[in-house]
Amino acid sequence: MTQSMQDTALELFHCAIQRADPAAAVAAQLSAEPIAPLAPGGRRIVLALGKAAVPMMRATLAALAEPPAAALVVTNPENLTDVPGAEVIAGSHPVPDQSSADAGARVLSLVQTLTAADQLIVLISGGGSALIVAPAPGLSLADKASVNEMLLASGLEINRMNLIRQALSQLKGGGLCRAAAPAEVTALILSDVIGDDLRAIASGPTVAPLGQKADARALLQAEGLWNALPAAVKTHLETPEDEREMPAAQNVLIGSNRFSLEAMRDHAKALGWHVPDLVDDLTGDVAEAAQRILDTAQTPAPDRPTALLFGGETTVRLSGTGRGGRNQELALRIAQAAKSLAGDWVFLSGGTDGRDGPTDAAGGLVTPDTWAEIARAGADPAALLANNDSYAALKAADALVTIGGTGTNVADVQILLRRP
Template sequence: MTKLREQAIALFRQGIAASDPERAVTSALEGRRGDIAAAKRVILIAFGKAACPMMRAALPFVSDKLHLACAVTNRENLAPIAGVDVIAGGHPLPDEGSIAGAYAVERAARAAEPGDLVLVLVSGGGSALICAPVPGVSLADKIALNDALIRSGAEINEINAVRQQFSRLKGGRLAQLASSAKMLSLILSDVPGDDVGTIASGPTAQPSASAADALEIIDHYGLRETLPAALRTHVDHLLERDEPMRFDHVENMVIGSNSISLHQVMASAEASYPVVVKADDWLSGDVSDVAETLHRMAIFAASQRGPVAIVAGGEPTVRVAGTGIGGRNQELALRFALLNEWAAIKRPWVFLSGGTDGRDGPTDAAGGIVDPSSTSWMRKVGCNPVALLENNDSYHALESSGDLLITGATGTNVADLQILLMQ
């Protein structure tokens, strides 16, 4: 099992490296030297968990044209950069730093003049890290909205569709602040289909969802009556906010994504595993359904000959009903281990599920990595994995068996990777 675990972790790290922010930005800007040379000035804006490495990669290309630069990231990835206003915001929930970061981004965009190039560097986590509530809505209201959406089990694209309706920057509104200049947005994608209107709630892109769509999502999950009064008031007037916007001055370019990382994992796995199976294009839906789907695939694969690797990527959802701590990846790993108790996979195996940003939910773990002995170890040390799962306490279950996946902050964020290795 030790060898399988080491292989799974190595493949996970190779997937992360495939969407390395600095390498992706450098590659993209090599082909844009002409656009930079033609600009009167360059305004550099970065936000998201990969803001600092993306900013570092971009600076050498624009140093002689740079007018101003700001970066907003989470505290785990915060790093000083000479000549750049670097701000730490809150994630997964916005905080006062997120408000300050949003104001810095707004000021930078508003400073753009005709002939300027506004270079925007976007990565996952941007929705929480730049928080610019619409008038009448407070930071506490935005946190309540975000928390309600996450706890409802809504998909990431649904969450972003709603959040952008309560923001001065999201849903293409950042692009409107610099409409007199050209804007190039380089994006690390953490959403299905790499929809630029959804990533970080689409601050530089045509909205992928309308106000009517947002209302439908709010009502589908029964959230309208549970929201604070200021949010309910804004919800009642959402349709009045659908104003025309223009995007002919904007180019959005995806430079890294979950699919790129997933293809790297598959290519690397093929060196040791003659059979490499890719699950769906994007794992989504309730984490319990995802665990059952992957377990069924494993049961079938166990009947085949030779080593097998099953890989997947995406972002399952978790309905939070308990008081424990964990995240979708930790819960997925724990559920998979429990399913193996009820229907054992008849071969040695290891299953890893991890967030490429190195943080799964409000914990210090990227996710979990389990094998056939995981739940037995939990019980040997006095833990009841079923009870802990029911309390959404996957962190302590995996901690008890030594199955937490700890990587630290990775500097990127392209959703989650799942890796099942079988000998």
């Protein structure tokens, strides 16, 4: 029975990924609302940023009546592949490096040539924040990388991290629109942010920022991070704000975590599972998220096959030196609490991009026996969890979900299947 439930959980996971297919989402949008014709003498530039940049660019080029004057793709190394008619380069993710800075410089050099007669089409997906970096004047790549590593280890929620990232960038928080002004800008956006705040997706290159420098300063001070900042970053955050008006852009959401949750729900119901209300805001610390899942499930076993579906993006406070990611640690924590779930069950937590942290796994798939199986393999699951080494723990029990890069990213989904 458990193996069948594991297969169903994986089937639902792939259903979520398919619903977030970036090429299909772009094609549907451009079929419903084609890009407006160019003004006389105008040029069109297409820019694709993020983990789903390659398929989004392919779909856009196929939908356009004429080839653009220029087309640039910036994606992560795992998804790097040729796109006929476009230049394709890679940045670094999740921590930006020189390749990300080179990509940021290439983007700026391309869009700063645009005029009022020109069009910029921007295809945005998750990961764009790290893949292109253009430090604000006075900051170095090392400064930004230092801050980014600090943020990733801090446990801050993604919107709060992006508030700080935007304050340190020439491209984030509407910076791309400022650089492209006065050209017409249209952005098609695949959301990896819970709640679909367009200011937070890839740090919002085509929308107004989440806040001002003063907000970033206050947040860093409140979290006890201010004193650890590089001196140049402190100086920049204490300089006056840019008071220029934000240029207008047409921003269109074409895919999201919620869309994928609804697709999983519909498929689970078609398979005969009872699906209670979706939980589409599973965020915050991974330990708290695990408890929320357990609270939602409640202790008694259901009286019929039930699928609890969650979506979100949690955070992990790094206290150890192990290897893993938020989905793997969440799965491991549910395995640890197996006794609180009656009946037969399986739990899957996975990133829709196919990558969880700096590993080759998308997440984990655990059962009531996983915790004991780790111990039988000769490992100490509690010690591995305490060391943030969820990858090694789940690998010992053959509980990793490894599917490779998916070419999309709409955050994470969780599936808890239970039978009486």
